Amino acid sequence: MRTEQPKTIYLKDYKAPDYWVDETQLTFELFEDHALVHSRLALRLNSDLHGDGALPALTLHGQELALLKVVLDERELGEGDYQVDDDSLSLQPADATFALALTTRIEPQNNTALEGLYKSGSMFCTQCEAEGFRKITYYLDRPDVMSRFTTTVIAERERYPVLLSNGNPIASGEHEGGRHWVSWEDPFPKPAYLFALVAGDLCLLQDSFTTMSGREIDLRIYVEPENRTQCDHAMDSLKRSMRWDEEVYGREYDLDIFMIVAVNDFNMGAMENKGLNIFNSSCVLAHQDTATDMAFQRVEAVVAHEYFHNWSGNRVTCRDWFQLSLKEGFTVFRDSEFSADMNSRTVKRIEDVTFLRANQFAEDAGPMAHPVRPDSFIEISNFYTLTVYEKGAEVVRMLHTLLGEEGFRKGTDLYFERHDGQAVTCDDFIKALEDANGADFSQFKRWYSQAGTPRLSVTSEYDASRCEYRLHFNQVCPPTPGQPDKLPQVIPVRMALLDRDGKEMTLRLNGEALGTEAVVSITEAEQTLVFENVPTCPLPSLLRGFSAPVKLSYPYSRDDRVFLAKHDPDGFNRWEAAQGLAVDVLQGLVDIHRAGRPLNLDQRLVDVMRSVITDSELDAAMVAEIIRLPSEAYLVEVAEVADVDAIHFAREWLRRALAVALRDDMAARYQALAAAGAGEFSPSASAMADRSLKNSLLGYLMLTGEQEVLNWCVRQFVEASNMTDRQAALVALVNSPFEQQREAALADFAERWAAYPLVMDQWFSVQAMASQPGALERVQKLMEHPLFTMRNPNKVRALIGAFVNQNLANFHAIDGSGYAFLADRIIELDRSNPQIASRLVTPLSRWRKFDDERQALMREQLSRILAEKLSPDVYEVVSKSLA
Ligand code: ARG
Numbered sequence: 006m007r008t009e010q011p012k013t014i015y016l017k018d019y020k021a022p023d024y025w026v027d028e029t030q031l032t033f034e035l036f037e038d039h040a041l042v043h044s045r046l047a048l049r050l051n052s053d054l055h056g057d058g059a060l061p062a063l064t065l066h067g068q069e070l071a072l073l074k075v076v077l078d079e080r081e082l083g084e085g086d087y088q089v090d091d092d093s094l095s096l097q098p099a100d101a102t103f104a105l106a107l108t109t110r111i112e113p114q115n116n117t118a119l120e121g122l123y124k125s126g127s128m129f130c131t132q133c134e135a136e137g138f139r140k141i142t143y144y145l146d147r148p149d150v151m152s153r154f155t156t157t158v159i160a161e162r163e164r165y166p167v168l169l170s171n172g173n174p175i176a177s178g179e180h181e182g183g184r185h186w187v188s189w190e191d192p193f194p195k196p197a198y199l200f201a202l203v204a205g206d207l208c209l210l211q212d213s214f215t216t217m218s219g220r221e222i223d224l225r226i227y228v229e230p231e232n233r234t235q236c237d238h239a240m241d242s243l244k245r246s247m248r249w250d251e252e253v254y255g256r257e258y259d260l261d262i263f264m265i266v267a268v269n270d271f272n273m274g275a276m277e278n279k280g281l282n283i284f285n286s287s288c289v290l291a292h293q294d295t296a297t298d299m300a301f302q303r304v305e306a307v308v309a310h311e312y313f314h315n316w317s318g319n320r321v322t323c324r325d326w327f328q329l330s331l332k333e334g335f336t337v338f339r340d341s342e343f344s345a346d347m348n349s350r351t352v353k354r355i356e357d358v359t360f361l362r363a364n365q366f367a368e369d370a371g372p373m374a375h376p377v378r379p380d381s382f383i384e385i386s387n388f389y390t391l392t393v394y395e396k397g398a399e400v401v402r403m404l405h406t407l408l409g410e411e412g413f414r415k416g417t418d419l420y421f422e423r424h425d426g427q428a429v430t431c432d433d434f435i436k437a438l439e440d441a442n443g444a445d446f447s448q449f450k451r452w453y454s455q456a457g458t459p460r461l462s463v464t465s466e467y468d469a470s471r472c473e474y475r476l477h478f479n480q481v482c483p484p485t486p487g488q489p490d491k492l493p494q495v496i497p498v499r500m501a502l503l504d505r506d507g508k509e510m511t512l513r514l515n516g517e518a519l520g521t522e523a524v525v526s527i528t529e530a531e532q533t534l535v536f537e538n539v540p541t542c543p544l545p546s547l548l549r550g551f552s553a554p555v556k557l558s559y560p561y562s563r564d565d566r567v568f569l570a571k572h573d574p575d576g577f578n579r580w581e582a583a584q585g586l587a588v589d590v591l592q593g594l595v596d597i598h599r600a601g602r603p604l605n606l607d608q609r610l611v612d613v614m615r616s617v618i619t620d621s622e623l624d625a626a627m628v629a630e631i632i633r634l635p636s637e638a639y640l641v642e643v644a645e646v647a648d649v650d651a652i653h654f655a656r657e658w659l660r661r662a663l664a665v666a667l668r669d670d671m672a673a674r675y676q677a678l679a680a681a682g683a684g685e686f687s688p689s690a691s692a693m694a695d696r697s698l699k700n701s702l703l704g705y706l707m708l709t710g711e712q713e714v715l716n717w718c719v720r721q722f723v724e725a726s727n728m729t730d731r732q733a734a735l736v737a738l739v740n741s742p743f744e745q746q747r748e749a750a751l752a753d754f755a756e757r758w759a760a761y762p763l764v765m766d767q768w769f770s771v772q773a774m775a776s777q778p779g780a781l782e783r784v785q786k787l788m789e790h791p792l793f794t795m796r797n798p799n800k801v802r803a804l805i806g807a808f809v810n811q812n813l814a815n816f817h818a819i820d821g822s823g824y825a826f827l828a829d830r831i832i833e834l835d836r837s838n839p840q841i842a843s844r845l846v847t848p849l850s851r852w853r854k855f856d857d858e859r860q861a862l863m864r865e866q867l868s869r870i871l872a873e874k875l876s877p878d879v880y881e882v883v884s885k886s887l888a
């Protein structure tokens with residue numbers, strides 16, 4: 006907790022450490038009311054910094070520790086021989102190499118921040134990234150200090166039969182009094198943030214994988230006994246990830262054993278600790294009875310993400326936390342390409358882009374906007390952001406686009422070879438890509454240092470007499486905190502020109518034939534491309550596959566968008582055109598509603614929707630994406646000043662109008678899909694696609710209010726063979742006016758799934774997101790439900806997070822009740838779990854987007870929070886939001 010103003014840390018102040026830790030030997034004695042941590046460190050002066058042999062003081066990080074013993078080179082130190090304060094231990098070494106042995110006492114059972122060593126239910130587990138290891142023992146807790154770890158865990162055998170740490174098990178044995186021990190050795194030097202320990206009564210799913218060089222790896226997923234039947238999908242995803250990383254990046258696994266442990270109380274998704282990944286159970290467990298298809302895909306993606314970190318993160322790690330995107334941006338890019346290869350590439354891209362635009366663009370436009378490589382922070386936990394992760398992945402994707410598949414691979418090969426075993430920077434990554442390809446990315450690197458989303462405005466002219474088509478590009482990046490002026494960035498634009506039949510024309514630029522699709526690099530603030538030999542005036546298909554994370558504008562008419570939605574040979578841009586049409590229509594409706602005039606339905610949107618719903622050739626998942634209207638969050642993001650009530654009204658009005666207009670086509674397709682999906686459950690991509698479309702149609706059809714549709718919905722809820730269908734029916738019922746059926750379904754669901762925390766999370770979320778008036782009261786009542794607890798991050802996200810992020814109409818209620826409610830929760834949570842509290846500030850931080858009245862109400866709540874005694878986490882986000 007804050008005693009004084011928290012300090013800002015700057016990238017420009019980076020200094021290598023004074024000492025290295027060559028060896029780290031840890032022994033944990035675990036008890037119910039405390040744990041003893043004995044460490045023995047082999048330290049060595051960093052002679053690059055201190056060649057003259059003068060010995061600086063050694064300062065180790067440490068927080069919330071009771072220091073019991075300090076032994077320097079076999080001599081026990083007295084209290085006068087070292088200094089301890091709130092976050093460090095300092096002492097004066099006498100030699101350039103020396104051994105330091107420490108004993109600290111900690112209380113994992115009272116660790117509610119879930120950082121360091123803590124208890125989740127009856128098991129012990131750790132989360133050390135970014136700076137959690139310092140809550141275990143005093144250490145050089147910084148990623149550029151890499152050490153070989155040996156770990157011994159001692160605990161009561163009865164309660165904790167399974168004792169795990171990084172690397173390979175090397176010895177085990179019994180102690181008196183029913184206690185036992187296991188020792189683990191990790192041969193790969195690693196920073197402390199990759200340390201992990203688990204102790205518990207766990208059961209195990211075991212399998213094996215043979216690597217490309219023929220080594221057999223022991224694969225283990227540890228879960229609590231009742232979850233043993235829900236691990237197959239994670240194991241299968243793991244094996245596919247291992248194969249994929251060999252095939253696509255030439256990366257082989259390096260230890261003999263790879264373990265995943267599922268824990269219920271976890272601040273994020275998962276953690277890539279060397280050889281011992283620790284996961285939020287929501288990212289491991291998946292069975293058709295209890296998990297939706299979306300959850301299956303998330304498990305696949307997160308398992309892959311953490312596995313891929315073994316190379317992009319662990320073998321090559323970050324020099325300092327400003328370089329976080331070095332491992333996270335690259336690894337998100339890797340996992341999204343993996344998912345694209347395992348599922349539909351176009352649909353995966355649509356999902357990622359939708360997410361980025363609704364969320365990361367908003368971050369880039371808000372008070373916490375920061376570059377992919379930030380220049381400063383108060384609390385690093387606040388920088389595990391959409392910008393570092395998702396925009397960082399887009400930046401790597403652009404490098405991939407610019408270099409091509411082969412060039413990119415040459416670059417990553419060089420990167421892994423050159424930096425194996427090192428802690429490096431984003432510049433080192435770029436340098437390897439440059440050196441392997443003879444490329445120059447000096448201007449491109451602005452993507453790492455400039456915050457904000459560039460706007461790329463494009464206009465065109467056709468000169469029939471010269472058969473020339475000119476595209477004018479203009480790029481502007483708006484100011485962000487601390488960065489008033491921006492320089493032009495390299496924007497790769499994948500594009501084609503379409504003729505009147507929707508056929509791609511051959512592109513000729515500066516006398517060079519480029520084929521029918523090209524990637525052009527926009528590098529100037531103003532730039533014109535002149536296409537030659539263009540026989541008729543084309544319609545441009547721009548930024549295909551969202552080839553750069555920018556806000557593109559081109560003066561398409563609604564008719565142009567209809568044409569592209571039907572004819573663009575590029576699937577992504579077909580979706581993009583339909584989406585653009587829907588945004589345009591919705592923005593029009595918002596304006597009409599605000600002007601107090603009656604709304605009317607643009608038949609062109611109906612036509613586009615009808616044409617895809619009735620097209621049985623088109624991938625059903627694509628149809629589902631095309632008919633999904635842009636989210637309220639995205640409409641808020643693209644609005645100058647967002648009128649949440651009007652946005653909600655217009656969007657609901659349009660959904661209902663489309664449902665009425667397309668009732669028969671939707672019903673026919675729904676019935677066909679329901680019939681085709683009846684019977685045995687299938688986890689295949691095409692079965693998932695069918696369910697996705699079917700359930701999206703059901704959501705629309707329920708808006709007609711027809712008794713017949715209600716019957717279908719209730720029937721689907723009761724008879725569903727899987728959670729995807731059951732949950733979709735529940736969502737449709739909960740959002741419907743059929744009160745009796747809604748309450749019956751909720752009660753039935755709760756009774757049936759009370760023993761399944763992850764299923765109950767969905768039950769909480771569905772209600773938190775329901776947009777009828779009175780949602781806040783419902784949420785407040787649900788907080789008293791016996792299965793709800795503020796101590797479990799998944800529950801907080803499921804109920805509070807869902808309400809404040811996904812129920813805009815209710816959260817932004819003009820009486821300010823939603824804001825006050827959230828501020829109370831933030832203040833309350835900050836005392837137990839600052840990381841989770843800090844995440845919850847986001848919706849309040851976006852106050853500038855709203856009308857004056859709401860702005861004042863939101864600021865009032867931010868000020869109320871700021872008046873409290875706060876963690877650095879919440880202090881940073883709230884104070885920057887008000888700045
Ligand atoms: N490295 C983890 C991942 O795979 C996330 C760690 C998040 N840590 C935090 N303090 N939020 O993305």
Ligand code: ZN
Nearest residue numbers: 310314333336
């Ligand atoms: Zn990661």
